[in-house]
Structures are given as C-alpha cells and as structure tokens.
Amino acid sequence: MTADGTQGRRRRPWRSLLSLLLLLGGLAGAVLLLGPGVLGGPRGGDGWLRWGSECVVETSEGEVGLDRAEAKLATTAVALSARGVEAPDTSGIDEAVLQRLAAGPPGDAGASLWCRGSAAGDLQEQQLTGTGLTPRAEQLREAMTEVFGDQSLGGFAPGGxxxxxxxESTHYDGRGIDIFFRPVTEENRREGWLLAHWLVAHAEDLDVQYVIFDDRVWSVHSARGQWQDYDAPDPGNEILRHLDHVHVDVLRGGPG
Structure with missing residues (x-):
C-alpha cells in the first residue's frame, strides 16, 4: 500500500461489488425458497407487490391495497348500505373494492379482505361484567350493533x-361472542362475511384477537393478517366449523 492509501481505494469498489452480488444472490435464493411473499406486502393487480398497505381486498381486477382507515370506511359503508341505512362517502375508494365487499367472490361467498395483525401489548386483564362479557367485549358488541343493528348473539350470559x-374457549371468561347466520345458505354466508370483514378492518380499534367463520380463521397474531383454513375438531359438524356463525373474541390483556 502507498503512503497515501491509493491501493486501498482501488480495492474498495471490488469489495462493494462483491457484497452487492452476495446480497442479490441471497435475496434471489430466499424468493426461490419461500416464494414471492417473502418480500412482504399485498400484491397489486399487475402481480407486483404493493408496499406499505395495511389491508388488501381481492377484487375481480386483482388485489387492491388499502390503509386501515379506508378498510374501516369501506366495510362500514357496505354494511350500512346492506341495511338500507345512509352510508358515509366512499368516493375515494376503488369501486371494485366496494362491489367485492358487498357481493363477495363471483358464485361463492368467501374471504375477500384481510388486514395485517397489530395487537396492543399494554392491555389490562378484565373481569366479567353483569352482561357476562368483559368491558372490551362489551365495547365490541356495542360497536357491532351500531353498524349492523340487532343481531342473533350467543356464547355469553349474565354470570358467565x-x-x-x-x-380453552374464550367464551368462559367473557371474551368471546358468536353471531349467528342461520340456516347455512349462500345469502347468510354473504351476510356473515360482511361482518367478518368489518371485524378484521376494525380489529385494531376493538382489540379483536380472532375471527372465525365459514371454515376460515383470522388472527391478530399473524403479522401478514391473511385468512387461514380453520381446522375444526369435527369436520362433519357445521357448528364447530363455524358455518352458521361468526365467532369473534378480544384480547385477554395482562402479563404475557
């Protein structure tokens, strides 16, 4: 090396290039091993990943990313419209999103919206109130009623x-609510998914932990927030498969 370090400077570009090639090679290997989802974020309609979207709706034109405020607005507006109640302005939301949330996938009701999980870590553990629900679960019930009106509810009772x-059911400590959509028909499934999507969009505000419906489950503990297949203990039982009701529960709070 010369006194002024010239040789060292000549070597630095080669080291930088080698580091870049190693980084790109590692990234390519991860994509091949884990699939494109390793890059994170919901995909856009052109198949490329959309960065930063908290929620995504699968539409006939592809996946559309939404922030949480848009997801809450869209699911609330669709639910109110279904009841014949005046809905808030949704002019800033893609019409394809609203159509999919209102009608569901073509020919078959099912999951169309999901949001990334974000569980609050500083909640206090709560006890049953006179309704048989914890205050958090009671807040959830009141919020649902405000948007969806009176519903057929179960899974709780005064005294628990x-x-x-x-x-291990969350119903026993007043954190779980069942909302029934009986009998199991295509129309009732679509109504159930209106509620399920609304719960997921509002999960952060209402401290929702799990939403289970129609053989699918959403968890706030999943960072990607996608719906997963629900493994019912008895595949022949439509109640245990949650085909006739939406189950929702709230976080326990407390240590751990």
Missing amino acids: VDQGHGA
Whole structure:
C-alpha cells in the first residue's frame, strides 16, 4: 500500500461489488425458497407487490391495497348500505373494492379482505361484567350493533357460561361472542362475511384477537393478517366449523 492509501481505494469498489452480488444472490435464493411473499406486502393487480398497505381486498381486477382507515370506511359503508341505512362517502375508494365487499367472490361467498395483525401489548386483564362479557367485549358488541343493528348473539350470559364450548374457549371468561347466520345458505354466508370483514378492518380499534367463520380463521397474531383454513375438531359438524356463525373474541390483556 502507498503512503497515501491509493491501493486501498482501488480495492474498495471490488469489495462493494462483491457484497452487492452476495446480497442479490441471497435475496434471489430466499424468493426461490419461500416464494414471492417473502418480500412482504399485498400484491397489486399487475402481480407486483404493493408496499406499505395495511389491508388488501381481492377484487375481480386483482388485489387492491388499502390503509386501515379506508378498510374501516369501506366495510362500514357496505354494511350500512346492506341495511338500507345512509352510508358515509366512499368516493375515494376503488369501486371494485366496494362491489367485492358487498357481493363477495363471483358464485361463492368467501374471504375477500384481510388486514395485517397489530395487537396492543399494554392491555389490562378484565373481569366479567353483569352482561357476562368483559368491558372490551362489551365495547365490541356495542360497536357491532351500531353498524349492523340487532343481531342473533350467543356464547355469553349474565354470570358467565361454563359449558358448551371447548376447554380453552374464550367464551368462559367473557371474551368471546358468536353471531349467528342461520340456516347455512349462500345469502347468510354473504351476510356473515360482511361482518367478518368489518371485524378484521376494525380489529385494531376493538382489540379483536380472532375471527372465525365459514371454515376460515383470522388472527391478530399473524403479522401478514391473511385468512387461514380453520381446522375444526369435527369436520362433519357445521357448528364447530363455524358455518352458521361468526365467532369473534378480544384480547385477554395482562402479563404475557
């Protein structure tokens, strides 16, 4: 090396190029191994990933990214319109999004919207109130009623419930609510998905933990927030598969 370090400067571009090639090679390997989803973020209609979108709606024109405020507005407007109630202005939202949320996938009701999970970490654990729900769950029920009107509800009772659910059910500590859409028909499935989508869009505000419906489950603990297949303990039982009701529960709070 010369006294002024000339040789060292000549080598730096080669080291930088080598580092860049190694980085690109590692990224390409990850994409091949894990698929394009490793890059994160919902895809746009052209198949490329959309960066930064909190929510995504699968439309007939491809996937459309929304921020959480847009997702809340869209799901609320669609739910109110379905009831014949005046809905808020949605002129800034893609019409294809509203159509899909209102009608569901062509020929078959199903999941069309999902949002990334974001669970609050500083919640206090709560006890049952006189309704059989914790204050958080009661707040959730009131919010649903304001948008969807009176619904057929279950899974809680004054004094709490102590049977009829799995051993670890959130119904026993007043955190779970079932909203029934009976009998199991295509129209009732579509109505159930209106509510399920609304719950996911509002999960951050209402401290929602899980939404289960129609053989699918959404969890706030999933960073990507996509719907997953629900593994029912008895595949032949439409109640355990949550075909006739939406289950929603709120976070417990407290340590851990």
